[in-house]
Amino acid sequence: MYKIALLAGYNNSWTSLMVAEKLRLSGNKPKIIIIAYPLTIKRLKTVIKNRGIESIKNYLFKIKKLNRKDLLVEQELKSIGINSPSIKKWAKKNNVKFIETNNINSKKAIEAIKTINPDFTAYTGGGIIKEKFIDAANNSIINAHSGKMPEIRGMNALEWSILLNIPTGITTHFIDKGIDTGNIIDWKEIKPMDGDNLDSLRQKIVLEGCNNLVSNIKKLISGKITSKKESSDKLSRQCFVVSPALEEIANLKLNP
């Protein structure tokens, strides 16, 4: 029996819930869920010091906006009778252990993951993971990245794919200590349809990301696929948050 762990960024996350439920349905119910809330007072202070108070306003606005990305996921879960996004409720109902922490790299989280000794760990949020945690998780953490790797690494992968004329879609990959530099498991292209805008395309990609994460874990368990390391000279510049001026252009490119 394979041991699966799930990492989440907050409790009421439809995407984390979707992955948990689909893992259960595929016969690979997680042994543990670690909810790591990346928004701590210490982190807020650091962000304000480095980027000013305006960045908090932007960040909160982004959260509000990002909430829209899981609309299709929410719809699908509701269609199968799951009406609350609470992971804690789901874990209790399905008898899955869960822990909460303010930092995914904390001793508490590292001890918890070590105890499980996972074969695979599904990442659905929780902040930047450091080497210590990755090692404790047996280098088994898998992420669904909304862009083609190694061309698109980092933040706002969908916007950058459009701006840099790279096909849009999902890369399933192992997480290592770099930013989106781990071994690649699978790439699935998701082409924009007529009338798609950034929000609608993102919703499709997020839904497919959840599905791919689960199906690729299943394939890895059955030995049907393996992962591949990209050579470091193929790595491109890391992407960061798209500025308002370029976001405008990305929207125009997608929907002139």
Place this chain on the structure above:
Amino acid sequence: MIRYNKNLDITLKWIEKTFNEDGGSSAYYSPLLGWSKPYPETTGYLITTLLNAYEFKNVEKYRQLAIKAGRWLLKIQNNDGSFSGGLYNKNKTNPPSVFNTGQIIDGLVELSNFDQNDCWLNAAEKSAIWLSENVKSDGTWAVGNYQNSFNPSYYSQVTWPMLRVWEKTNNNLIKEKAIKTLSLICKKTSNNGEILDWGFKPNEPAFTHTIAYTLRGIIESAIILDRWDDFGCFTEKAIDKFYRLSELKNGALPGSFSKGWVGDSSYSCLTGNVQIAICLMRYESLFSDLRLVNASCKLVDYVNSKQKKVGTLVGAVGGSYPIWGKYMFLRYPNWAAKYHADAIMLLIKRLELERKNNV
């Protein structure tokens, strides 16, 4: 690109305000002391900004102001072709300055592109010959330094205008001497991308202002010479470092750096931020990558957010943020406005090109 045009308009208005009747531009405005004396060095390179604004906005008054500034500079040029350092004082002549002469050449060469009169290029060549004749065999200058015999690496910002003169005159002495100095500067590049002596003084933290001078001078010189692999490549690690820092700091770069890229984040050098944005965009013009344009947007957006929008100082850009920061303490230098306008014009052009090509 309405958001950028609004800032550009008030910056250009502020730049106009810095000019006096004779055609010189005050170095800075101090809320305590008012306008400073005119500064020949920055009046020189403000000409280039005014002529870009003339083209960009199609407003003749900017060209006229540039010509007026040029005439004033010709009046105060020394007989040997050099220009004196420091602020202008009609009762006292300062010693000639290598760096200041270089920046004035930039404006004079630009004027020769916009006005038929030969006087601009003749004066620029005379200055460039003075610079060339004073370059020693090791590529350093013995006279006209800001700090005794210290030859900072931001003298690449002198080799660039020298090469602009060579481009127009084919005077090979000028080219030869510019390359000698440029080679010496490039040799000072460390493995981590830092370039030794890129600050005002040796072994002291360098403001992003002089770091950007150094990088820009090398980049532009390499472009003119079409020798990226011999010179320009030495800027690549620093460009990458500033790309990441600009993104991670959301446009608010540390005001200065000590050896080992140790930044002083107690303030940001606003002119340095927009100068770095220009460096990223000029590099990007060779190695197309919108990610660099994004970082430039962050740098420009940050300075836009700190620009004066109300009161008597509308359009002014402080030397530092906060204004009591270490660079140009409590002052609004004319070159902060210059580089702000330059960066915005470059950014708007790049964004418009992207929009045109893809939509």
